[in-house]
Structure formats: C-alpha cells, structure tokens
Amino acid sequence: xxxxxxxxxLPFGQGLENVCTEETRTFINEHxxxxxxxxxxxxxxxxxxxxLEDAEILLSSWGTPKLTPDLLQKxxxxxxxxxxxxxxxxxxxxxxxxxxxKVFSGxxxxxxxxxxxxxxxxxxxxxxxxQCSSAVKQGAWWEIPERNQGHELTxxxxxxxxxxxxxxxxxxxxxxxxxxxxxxxxxLTEEHAQKLGVQLASIEDVMRCPIISIxxxxxxxxxxxxxxxxxxxxxxxxxxxxxxxxxxxxxxALLKELQTGRFFAALDVFxxxxxIQDSPFTxxxxxxxxxxxxxxxVECFKALMLEIAQDIQRSSHNEPTRYEIYERMWEVLA
Amino acid sequence: xxxxxxxxxLPFGQGLENVCTEETRTFINEHxxxxxxxxxxxxxxxxxxxxLEDAEILLSSWGTPKLTPDLLQKxxxxxxxxxxxxxxxxxxxxxxxxxxxKVFSGxxxxxxxxxxxxxxxxxxxxxxxxQCSSAVKQGAWWEIPERNQGHELTxxxxxxxxxxxxxxxxxxxxxxxxxxxxxxxxxLTEEHAQKLGVQLASIEDVMRCPIISIxxxxxxxxxxxxxxxxxxxxxxxxxxxxxxxxxxxxxxALLKELQTGRFFAALDVFxxxxxIQDSPFTxxxxxxxxxxxxxxxVECFKALMLEIAQDIQRSSHNEPTRYEIYERMWEVLA
Numbered sequence: 204x205x206x207x208x209x210x211x212x213l214p215f216g217q218g219l220e221n222v223c224t225e226e227t228r229t230f231i232n233e234h235x236x237x238x239x240x241x242x243x244x245x246x247x248x249x250x251x252x253x254x255l256e257d258a259e260i261l262l263s264s265w266g267t268p269k270l271t272p273d274l275l276q277k278x279x280x281x282x283x284x285x286x287x288x289x290x291x292x293x294x295x296x297x298x299x300x301x302x303x304x305k306v307f308s309g310x311x312x313x314x315x316x317x318x319x320x321x322x323x324x325x326x327x328x329x330x331x332x333x334q335c336s337s338a339v340k341q342g343a344w345w346e347i348p349e350r351n352q353g354h355e356l357t358x359x360x361x362x363x364x365x366x367x368x369x370x371x372x373x374x375x376x377x378x379x380x381x382x383x384x385x386x387x388x389x390x391l392t393e394e395h396a397q398k399l400g401v402q403l404a405s406i407e408d409v410m411r412c413p414i415i416s417i418x419x420x421x422x423x424x425x426x427x428x429x430x431x432x433x434x435x436x437x438x439x440x441x442x443x444x445x446x447x448x449x450x451x452x453x454x455x456a457l458l459k460e461l462q463t464g465r466f467f468a469a470l471d472v473f474x475x476x477x478x479i480q481d482s483p484f485t486x487x488x489x490x491x492x493x494x495x496x497x498x499x500x501v502e503c504f505k506a507l508m509l510e511i512a513q514d515i516q517r518s519s520h521n522e523p524t525r526y527e528i529y530e531r532m533w534e535v536l537a
Numbered sequence: 538x539x540x541x542x543x544x545x546x547l548p549f550g551q552g553l554e555n556v557c558t559e560e561t562r563t564f565i566n567e568h569x570x571x572x573x574x575x576x577x578x579x580x581x582x583x584x585x586x587x588x589l590e591d592a593e594i595l596l597s598s599w600g601t602p603k604l605t606p607d608l609l610q611k612x613x614x615x616x617x618x619x620x621x622x623x624x625x626x627x628x629x630x631x632x633x634x635x636x637x638x639k640v641f642s643g644x645x646x647x648x649x650x651x652x653x654x655x656x657x658x659x660x661x662x663x664x665x666x667x668q669c670s671s672a673v674k675q676g677a678w679w680e681i682p683e684r685n686q687g688h689e690l691t692x693x694x695x696x697x698x699x700x701x702x703x704x705x706x707x708x709x710x711x712x713x714x715x716x717x718x719x720x721x722x723x724x725l726t727e728e729h730a731q732k733l734g735v736q737l738a739s740i741e742d743v744m745r746c747p748i749i750s751i752x753x754x755x756x757x758x759x760x761x762x763x764x765x766x767x768x769x770x771x772x773x774x775x776x777x778x779x780x781x782x783x784x785x786x787x788x789x790a791l792l793k794e795l796q797t798g799r800f801f802a803a804l805d806v807f808x809x810x811x812x813i814q815d816s817p818f819t820x821x822x823x824x825x826x827x828x829x830x831x832x833x834x835v836e837c838f839k840a841l842m843l844e845i846a847q848d849i850q851r852s853s854h855n856e857p858t859r860y861e862i863y864e865r866m867w868e869v870l871a
Binding site: 322326329330332336340344347348352353355378379477478481485491493494496499500502503 | 664669673676678687714811812825836
C-alpha cells in the first residue's frame with residue numbers, strides 16, 4: 204500500500220493484552236494507520252457501522268463483534284480481515300468472499316499449540332504419569348510400575364481422524380518416534396496422504412488403533428461422527444485423545460465405555476463447557492480432563508495478532524501468506 | 538562361533554519374564570547352547586562357580602548374582618557377559634576387562650525410554666497438565682488457563698547436565714521443537730557438541746535455563762553436583778527434570794526452593810527410594826513425583842534380553858554391535 208491503510212483493532216482490555224504484545228503494537232502502528240479500541244467495551248453495532256465507512260483493515264479476536272452481512276454492505280473500503288483467534292466463523296460469514304476481502308485466521312498458529320498438547324497428553328497417558336503420580340501420593344512405590352505398565356511411543360501405531368491443521372502440527376512432532384499413522388479424512392487424496400507420510404484408512408480402522416487422536420472440525424457433517432459403535436470398537440488399553448470439539452463424538456457412549464476402565468482418554472473438549480460440577484468424567488482414573496486448553500499457550504497467544512498483521516502486510520505486497528483462508532475452504536473450516 | 542556357545546541365563550521367574558519374550562527364548566535357544574535357571578531362585582555362589590567352569594556366555598539382569606573377582610578367576614571359557622538391565626556395575630567389576638571378556642549393557646536401550654519420559658514430564662509441566670487436571674476436578678474451568686498459563690516447547694531453551702545416553706535419546710526427540718540446547722559435560726568435546734547440535738556451557742549457565750534436565754551418572758564425582766547455590770540460581774518459572782539419580786543433587790536445598798513455588802520439577806529419583814511416606818515433595822502442586830519409572834516401559838523391558846543376545850551373536854560374527862561397553866567407559870558409566 205502506498206499510503207498507510209486504516210486499521211481498526213477491535214479487541215480491548217485483557218482480551219487485547221492476551222493476543223497483543225508491545226512488539227505487535229509497534230508493528231501495527233508502524234505499518235498501518237491504526238485505531239485502537241480504548242473504550243474498554245466492545246464496539247456497538249452502530250459504532251461498527253461507522254468504523255466500516257473507512258476501515259481498510261479489521262483485526263478481530265475472541266469476543267469481538269461479528270461482521271454481519273448488513274455491516275459488510277457498508278464496508279466499501281475493507282480489504283483485509285485478520286482474526287487473531289481460532290475460528291473465523293464466529294466473527295464473519297461466507298458472504299465476505301463476495302466482497303473481494305482477504306481473510307486471515309489465527310487457526311494455523313493455534314494448531315501448533317494443539318499439536319504440542321496432543322503429544323503431551325498422549326505421552327502422559329502412555330506412561331501412566333497421572334496414575335503413577337497419584338499412587339506415589341498414596342504412599343506406594345516399587346509396586347506402581349507393575350500395576351501401571353507404561354508404553355513407549357516409538358514404533359507405535361496412531362489413528363487420526365481428519366487431516367486438519369492441528370493433526371498436521373501433531374504429525375510434525377511425531378517424526379522422531381517413527382510411528383505408523385492411519386488417517387481418516389474423506390477430503391484427503393492419496394497423494395496428499397503420501398506427502399504427510401500417513402496411510403489413508405476407514406474410520407473403523409482408525410478407531411481400532413492403539414492410539415486415536417480426533418481432529419475433526421465441528422460441522423454438521425461431523426456431528427457425532429464418532430458414534431456409539433465406533434466407541435465400542437476401541438481396543439482395550441487404547442488411548443483416545445479429543446482436542447477438537449465435543450460435538451464430534453457420542454459423549455454418553457464414551458462415558459459408558461470409559462467407566463469400564465477398558466481404555467484411556469484425554470479430553471479437552473465437551474459438548475457443554477464448562478462441564479458440570481462433579482462430572483463423571485473427572486471421577487475416572489483412566490481419564491485426563493483438561494479445560495479446553497489445547498490451543499492455549501503464552502507463546503501462541505502472544506504471537507497471534509502479530510503474525511496475522513505481518514501476513515496482511517505481506518499480502519499487501521503480494522508476498523506469500525501463511526494465514527489466508529479462501530472461500531473453497533469454508534465448508535470444512537472449523 | 539562354529540559350535541553353539543554354552544550360555545547361562547541367570548534371571549528366573551518374574552524377573553526373567555519381564556525381560557524375555559517367547560521370541561527372545563527362541564532366539565537364544567536357536568543360537569546358543571542355552572541353560573535356563575528353572576530353580577525359581579537365584580544361583581548360589583557355589584552354583585555360579587560351577588556354571589562358570591563351562592559358561593561361554595552369561596546373560597544377567599536385575600537381581601542376578603554378581604560376577605565377583607573370585608568367580609571370574611574360574612571363568613576360563615567366558616567370552617561374553619550381557620546384562621539385560623541398566624547398570625552393569627551392579628553385576629560385575631572392572632576386573633572383567635582383564636579377562637578378555639566382552640561386556641554388553643542394556644543401558645542404551647533403557648535410555649530410549651528415559652528420553653521419552655523426559656519429554657513426557659517436560660511437556661506435562663510446560664502445559665501445566667497436572668495443575669489443570671486437578672483444578673477441573675475441583676470444579677473450575679475457564680479461569681484455569683489464566684491461573685496456569687501453559688508454555689510451548691517449540692523455540693524454548695533447554696539446559697542439559699551430562700551428555701549421557703539418556704540425554705542423547707532425549708535430544709533425538711527434541712528435533713522437531715527447534716529448541717536451543719546448552720549442555721554441560723566436562724568430557725564432551727566441542728566437535729561432539731556440534732554433532733549433537735548443542736552448545737557447550739558451564740553448569741552455572743545450564744542451571745539458569747528455563748528448562749533443565751539432569752542426566753549425570755551417579756559417580757563419586759557427581760555427588761551433589763547440583764549443589765545448593767546452583768539450585769538457588771534456578772530461574773522463576775523454570776522446569777527441572779531429574780531422571781538420573783537422587784545423589785546428583787542437594788535434595789534438601791531443592792525441597793526448600795520448591796516449597797517457595799518459584800519453579801516446577803519432575804522428580805523420578807531420590808537419594809532414598811522408596812521416598813518416605815508423606816514425603817514433602819508429594820505435597821507440592823509444582824512438583825510431579827514418579828516412582829523411578831523413567832526407563833520402565835513394556836516395550837523396553839521386552840526388548841532388553843533379545844537385543845543383548847542379538848548383539849552377542851553379532852559380536853561373535855565380528856559384526857558391529859550396539860550395546861558393547863569398554864574399559865575406557867568404566868569411570869563415567871552409570
């Protein structure tokens with residue numbers, strides 16, 4: 204851009220602090236004609252309408268106002284929307300692509316943290332860390348490993364549901380472990396599977412692997428994708444990880460199977476969050492429940508808005524981008 | 538060997554089962570003239586003396602009789618000792634090298650499991666998994682990540698004490714995380730450090746890293762190597778992992794520092810094991826205590842005796858070996 208583009212940064216207060224460092228602020232002020240939301244409350248619909256009269260760039264994040272179709276009609280100068288958070292579907296609709304506006308999503312950056320989370324809980328359950336730690340607190344020692352036999356990840360087999368960005372981030376970290384990966388994804392071609400170093404498989408075969416990690420986006424087509432029969436087909440001693448969304452599996456059927464103690468699970472997401480007080484999932488020794496933190500890390504959050512802003516800057520110079528999303532991706536986007 | 542070498546397998550009962558699968562038994566019976574200890578008790582000193590009159594190969598493991606110097610005097614035909622366990626120093630003395638006997642140790646195989654353990658507990662503490670899991674059980678949810686801010690491993694800096702086989706196994710698994718590694722090891726050359734992709738550093742610099750992993754063998758020279766001053770120099774928010782031996786650090790000083798809550802630790806080893814009932818280490822939210830399980834995994838144990846036996850077989854054919862140890866390694870051997 205020859206002039207500095209008018210950029211409105213929608214998040215404010217703590218929500219802004221979470222995703223924006225001093226470095227980010229400096230970058231944005233240097234490259235854009237930046238207007239920060241200093242009101243300590245979200246812009247109203249009227250304020251958004253006013254903003255969009257001259258906004259060329261919008262930077263949004265968790266909890267910022269949605270770019271509704273009527274607002275879009277007013278956004279005659281808007282060229283870039285950068286969402287420094289996970290799912291752009293919360294902040295805009297598919298209509299945006301009809302307006303020649305480029306859209307950037309922080310999801311691929313969050314995916315790196317999710318990939319680390321998946322490896323973390325997988326290793327913790329394989330080695331029975333929560334069980335061993337708890338037994339030590341109860342006064343046991345040498346008898347613990349006999350009762351909680353740990354397993355190595357190296358050479359193991361992993362079934363993955365959906366080749367999403369979080370799955371790809373996870374796969375990167377698995378490289379040194381020389382695992383065999385079966386992957387179910389109706390959209391993935393054989394050629395792409397080969398590039399990822401995975402073997403395409405049916406969802407039935409994936410769910411019978413000794414390790415299963417679910418990465419399916421929450422979409423009408425993935426609702427209860429992991430149904431009761433598939434949950435019952437999980438092998439004894441297996442480890443199931445869900446870092447995607449609670450909607451993708453039959454939670455009641457999963458609870459029932461987990462209550463038998465047959466296999467292990469790390470669950471970061473649930474159909475309803477927060478989970479209920481004294482949720483039966485939290486009572487089980489074979490289940491590790493975390494509070495929707497898979498994408499949550501200091502480094503990731505601090506990088507989100509900067510990397511999105513840098514990407515917009517690159518795009519304005521016709522340089523390759525990392526976070527741009529396209530209309531054709533919409534249907535399968537989380 | 539043109540004939541089948543006489544091989545005595547010392548472990549018995551559960552101790553044998555732990556390290557010997559059907560496949561191992563078949564391999565040993567096929568390649569050696571094998572004598573198994575079917576007595577369900579360890580051989581006595583007298584039985585050992587008798588055995589050593591014709592033993593060409595000895596396979597030992599945890600808890601099998603020590604090859605004392607007087608026994609060695611009788612072992613005129615002994616050519617190979619394979620120890621399917623961690624530390625050969627428990628089963629033989631340095632004298633053995635004067636007898637032209639080749640010695641094989643399972644330590645490098647155990648190191649692979651230790652490497653996985655180190656990554657496991659490191660990731661778990663970085664992402665505050667024990668803290669988050671425990672808070673969920675207490676009924677919290679959205680407020681948890683704010684109070685237990687997780688960190689990514691990618692791009693982080695790790696300080697490692699001693700370039701032992703466990704450290705090397707750990708380093709292998711760190712490859713995708715693009716970490717910077719500072720390593721203290723008085724025996725490591727600059728050239729070797731470069732090959733390992735690490736930077737040689739003083740122990741003071743290593744102990745100031747945000748992540749510290751201790752891999753020093755238990756030797757007179759490493760006794761309290763990590764002394765009080767070094768423990769006090771650990772950075773706020775750091776993560777300390779000890780998977781080597783309790784003797785290498787000042788446990789009282791460590792406890793005192795950990796009780797301030799300043800930093801985190803994963804401790805698998807202690808000066809005295811089992812640790813005392815209600816050990817103060819187990820009362821701290823910032824400490825993950827595991828019961829000396831770093832090398833303990835089903836896959837590792839099941840592989841131990843087979844890989845040692847295969848190595849002896851390779852050695853007998855003058856092929857390259859993986860587990861042989863040499864007299865020059867003795868001083869720094871765990």
